[in-house]
Each structure stands twice: as structure tokens, then as C-alpha cells.
Amino acid sequence: MDTRKLKYFLAVVDHDGFNRAAEHLLIAQPSLSQTIASLERDLGVPLFHRIGRRAVLSEAGKELVGPARLVMRDLDAAQSAVQALRGLRSGRLDIITMPSPGIEPLTSMTAEFTRLHPEVRLNVSAAFTPEEVVESVRSGSTEIGLAGSSSPIRVPGVNVLDLERQPLILIVNPHADTFAAGGTIQREDLDGHRLIASQRGSLMRWLVDDALAHGVRAEIVVEVAHRTSILPLVLAGVGHAVMPSSWAPTAHKAGLRTLQIEPVSHLDVAILSRKDGLTPAARAFLKVAELHVAPASPSIAP
Numbered sequence: 001m002d003t004r005k006l007k008y009f010l011a012v013v014d015h016d017g018f019n020r021a022a023e024h025l026l027i028a029q030p031s032l033s034q035t036i037a038s039l040e041r042d043l044g045v046p047l048f049h050r051i052g053r054r055a056v057l058s059e060a061g062k063e064l065v066g067p068a069r070l071v072m073r074d075l076d077a078a079q080s081a082v083q084a085l086r087g088l089r090s091g092r093l094d095i096i097t098m099p100s101p102g103i104e105p106l107t108s109m110t111a112e113f114t115r116l117h118p119e120v121r122l123n124v125s126a127a128f129t130p131e132e133v134v135e136s137v138r139s140g141s142t143e144i145g146l147a148g149s150s151s152p153i154r155v156p157g158v159n160v161l162d163l164e165r166q167p168l169i170l171i172v173n174p175h176a177d178t179f180a181a182g183g184t185i186q187r188e189d190l191d192g193h194r195l196i197a198s199q200r201g202s203l204m205r206w207l208v209d210d211a212l213a214h215g216v217r218a219e220i221v222v223e224v225a226h227r228t229s230i231l232p233l234v235l236a237g238v239g240h241a242v243m244p245s246s247w248a249p250t251a252h253k254a255g256l257r258t259l260q261i262e263p264v265s266h267l268d269v270a271i272l273s274r275k276d277g278l279t280p281a282a283r284a285f286l287k288v289a290e291l292h293v294a295p296a297s298p299s300i301a302p
Contacts, residue, residue: 003075005039006068008032009047013065017055070140077279092121093281096136097146098128099227101269104246105163105292106146113288120281128225129201134158137272143282145272148244150203153270161273161286164294165266166244168207171230172257175237184260187211190218194239196230197223203267204242231256 011021012032022029040047047061057065076092097106102124110122125142127133133145134155147153153160170185176193179185190211197220198204212218221239224230230241231254244267248258271289273282 003071005035005042006071008035009039009061009064010068010072012036012048012055013057013061017053066139073140073143073279074277077277091119091279091281092123093144093279093285094142095122095124095144095146095285096127096133096142097124098130098133098148099126100166100244100246100267101146101148101163102126103250104166105269105289109285109288109292112291113285116288117281117284120284128199133272137274140274143273143278144285146269147272148203148267148269150206150265150268152268153272155272157275159273159275161271161289161293163269163271163289163292165268166246168204168242168261168265168267169245169248170259170261171234171241171243171247171251172259173234173237173240174256176240177257179259182259184262186262187214188216190240191216192218194219194221196221196233196239196241198227198242199223199225203265204244207242207261207265 008021008025011025012018015021015024018029018032018036022032025032036047043060043064045060046058047064048055049058095106106124113120114122125136127136127145127147130147130149130153133147136142137145137158148166152162170190172179173194179189187207188211190208195208195218197208200209208218208220222233224233227243230243231247231251233239234241234251234256235254242261245258245260251258271286273286278286
């Protein structure tokens with residue numbers, strides 16, 4: 001078995017079929033099919049079920065995806081280690097992030113990293129739960145993961161660097177801003193208001209549901225999976241939105257007011273990475289991340 005076969009196998013997986021994978025690899029589709037058939041002979045099992053014009057992963061194929069990604073990642077690490085002797089002047093870094101950490105602190109860290117290493121290309125993919133981030137890092141699909149959770153993330157076998165705690169805020173609908181002057185509101189102040197809510201399972205949705213459960217008579221008018229839609233919906237007057245404070249700078253630039261919600265709930269943001277086998281690009285990104293760790297709050301003497 002050679003790594004070229006694994007590369008072609010992963011291309012079929014990632015591009016959802018032989019035709020698009022062949023286009024991505026810039027090879028003829030029959031040549032790709034022959035390579036996959038050769039890999040299947042090497043392993044003695046079919047990796048895909050051909051259903052009409054579709055290729056669906058077999059059980060053996062599903063089992064191969066993770067190890068194949070690790071092999072390719074380790075090959076990249078070996079190549080990058082040699083290149084590192086000449087300095088970090090090229091390469092690619094795969095990152096996965098949840099939506100709110102993908103605004104901040106990812107933006108600040110990316111700006112600093114690309115300033116220091118302008119020839120390294122970043123590829124950022126999306127996740128919506130901490131579990132997706134953990135699985136992507138563990139499997140080797142990505143080297144760096146950014147996740148936000150209602151409590152500090154602790155995962156066996158994965159390095160976790162706590163970055164910051166983002167308090168939840170209300171992004172105020174300018175067409176229904178009846179809140180008092182100041183920078184904070186209580187949860188009960190949401191009574192009578194229309195809200196744009198994230199999907200269930202998020203900390204933001206938990207706060208809204210908890211307020212409703214405690215008698216706050218707010219109305220969820222829109223439930224949004226794609227959080228890029230939230231600010232436009234607020235600007236359009238659809239409702240207020242509960243979001244982490246990472247959204248505040250963008251909201252302010254759009255002319256929207258934000259209020260901290262008390263009692264305060266926090267989104268704990270952390271950066272995740274494999275314990276070993278990281279490429280020089282990943283190690284360099286982690287050094288940048290360390291500079292963005294929020295200072296610990298001073299303790300108060302009794």
C-alpha cells in the first residue's frame with residue numbers, strides 16, 4: 001500500500017464520489033477507479049458500494065477513513081519537519097471551529113499568525129458542537145480545534161489550552177429597544193420581547209429556555225442554525241438575540257446596542273490539539289494562541 005492510494009481514497013470520501021474527486025486530483029476518472037480497486041485488492045475488502053452512479057462507503061471503508069487521515073497527516077508532519085530546517089515558509093494548517101470562537105479569538109489569532117507566517121495557508125472548517133471539534137482533532141482531520149462550552153473542556157488524549165470566557169450578551173433589536181439606559185439587564189427584562197434563538201444544545205439557547213422555564217414570557221420567533229443570519233435578522237427588526245460577547249464588536253459596527261445579561265453565563269473557549277505529531281505550522285499557531293490567553297481574574301481575599 002502506498003500513500004498515493006490513501007490520498008485518492010480520501011479524495012473520493014471528501015468529494016462525495018469518483019467524478020468530483022478525479023476533477024480535484026486532476027486525473028482521469030478511470031485512473032482513479034483503478035487506483036481504488038488496487039487498494040481494495042491490497043486490503044482484501046471492498047471500500048465502496050457502487051449504487052448506480054454513487055459510491056457509498058462500506059463498513060471497511062468507514063474504518064479506514066480515520067487511520068488514512070492520520071497517515072497523511074503524519075506524512076505532512078514529516079515533510080514539514082524537514083522544511084522547518086529552512087524556517088516555516090510554506091505549508092497548510094487545517095483548523096476546525098465552532099461559530100462564536102470562529103469570530104473571536106480566531107480572527108485575532110489568525111491575523112497575528114498570517115503576519116508572522118504569510119506563506120502558510122489556513123483551511124478553516126465548521127463545527128457546531130464541542131464533540132465535533134474533539135472528533136476532528138482526534139481523527140487527524142484537523143490539527144487545531146476551537147470549541148466553546150458551558151464549562152471548561154477536558155478531553156483525555158487531547159491537549160486543551162483554555163483561552164477565554166465569553167459572557168452572554170443580548171444584541172438589541174433597534175426597532176424594539178425598550179430597555180433602560182446602561183450596559184446590563186436581568187433575564188426577567190426579556191419578558192414580552194421577541195427573540196432569535198440558536199438551536200437546542202447551545203449555551204445561548206439554554207439561557208433562553210431557562211428564562212422561559214422560570215416564567216419569563218418571551219417569544220422565540222426564529223430558530224437559527226446558521227448564525228451568520230443572526231445579525232441581519234436583528235437589523236431587520238425580527239427580534240433580539242442572545243449571543244457570546246465575541247459578537248459584540250461586529251454588532252457595534254453595524255450600529256446595534258449590546259447588553260450583558262445577569263446573572264452572567266459564560267462560554268468557555270479553548271483550543272484543542274493532538275498531543276504529538278503536530279506540523280511546524282500547528283506548533284507555531286499554538287504559540288500565537290498562548291499570547292491570546294486571557295489573564296486570570298485576581299482572587300479576592302476573604
